[in-house]
Amino acid sequence: MLHALIEWLSSIATGLIETFGHWGIFWGMLIESACIPLPSEVIMLYGGFKAEEGLLSFWPVVWAGVFGNLVGSVLTYWIGANGGRQFLQKYGKYVLINEKHIHTADRWFAKYGDWAAFFGRNLPVIRTFISLPAGIARMNFWKFTIFTFIGCIPWNWALTWAGFKLGTNWHAVEPYIKPFSYGILGLLIVAVLWFLFKSLRSRLAH
Numbered sequence: 001m002l003h004a005l006i007e008w009l010s011s012i013a014t015g016l017i018e019t020f021g022h023w024g025i026f027w028g029m030l031i032e033s034a035c036i037p038l039p040s041e042v043i044m045l046y047g048g049f050k051a052e053e054g055l056l057s058f059w060p061v062v063w064a065g066v067f068g069n070l071v072g073s074v075l076t077y078w079i080g081a082n083g084g085r086q087f088l089q090k091y092g093k094y095v096l097i098n099e100k101h102i103h104t105a106d107r108w109f110a111k112y113g114d115w116a117a118f119f120g121r122n123l124p125v126i127r128t129f130i131s132l133p134a135g136i137a138r139m140n141f142w143k144f145t146i147f148t149f150i151g152c153i154p155w156n157w158a159l160t161w162a163g164f165k166l167g168t169n170w171h172a173v174e175p176y177i178k179p180f181s182y183g184i185l186g187l188l189i190v191a192v193l194w195f196l197f198k199s200l201r202s203r204l205a206h
Contacts, residue, residue, distance in 0.1 A: 006039065009037065009038055009042075013028050013042045013043045014042065016028045017043065017047060022057075022060050022061065022064045025044070025056075025061055025065055026065075026071075029043060029064070029065045029066075029069045030068040030071050030075075031072065032128055033072025033127075034076050035076055035128060035132055037125075040127070040128075040159070041159060041173070044156055044160050044163065045160075045171075045173055046163060046170060047061040047160055047163060048061060048159065048160040048161060048163020048165075048166075048170065049163040049164070051164050052165075053167075058160065062153075062156050065152070065160065069148070069152040070152060072131075073121075073130075073131040073148045073152075074131075074148075076132050076135065077131045077132075077134055077135035080135020080136040081138050081141075084132060084136040085136050106138070109134060109137035109139040110137075110139070113134060113137070113139040113140070113144065114143055116134070117131075117134060117139070117143070117147035117151060118150060119151065121148060122151060122154055122155045127155070131144075131148070
């Protein structure tokens with residue numbers, strides 16, 4: 001089921017590039033940064049492959065990915081800052097999130113948000129969702145934008161370069177990235193379950 005979903009999303013990603021070229025990369029990476037898990041690995045690897053074929057250009061592929069990420073991240077940040085906080089304050093209790101948790105997130109992003117925005121852009125799975133909690137915590141917007149922009153460059157360049165060098169074998173990179181992605185996803189699931197367990201136990205204790 002999961003494999004079929006990933007294959008379907010991958011076909012959408014490559015279809016965007018086939019249809020719209022550099023703009024397809026921009027829109028694909030914008031979508032990926034807006035909490036919709038369109039695989040950026042496929043988008044940028046395939047973009048690099050198309051650059052190797054001469055149908056696209058290497059650096060425009062890289063910058064299309066970077067600016068697509070940036071625009072999608074800013075939009076997601078804005079949603080988190082302008083609606084996500086109120087949503088959690090009203091409905092967070094149904095998933096055991098209270099005002100104390102929100103304030104803890106505020107303090108964490110105030111202290112570590114710069115690096116979270118930077119390194120989060122270079123981690124599979126996390127990169128797709130990092131902008132939403134940054135917005136909810138109302139991390140300084142300009143710091144968020146700058147560190148997000150800088151953080152997007154290594155990921156997009158590396159994948160484009162790999163796709164360019166591998167050419168028709170661009171798929172060869174995916175088997176090495178997927179286990180890492182699944183590992184991070186698994187850790188996130190465990191972290192969420194542990195948070196829910198601790199919150200429920202604390203609530204029952206009171």
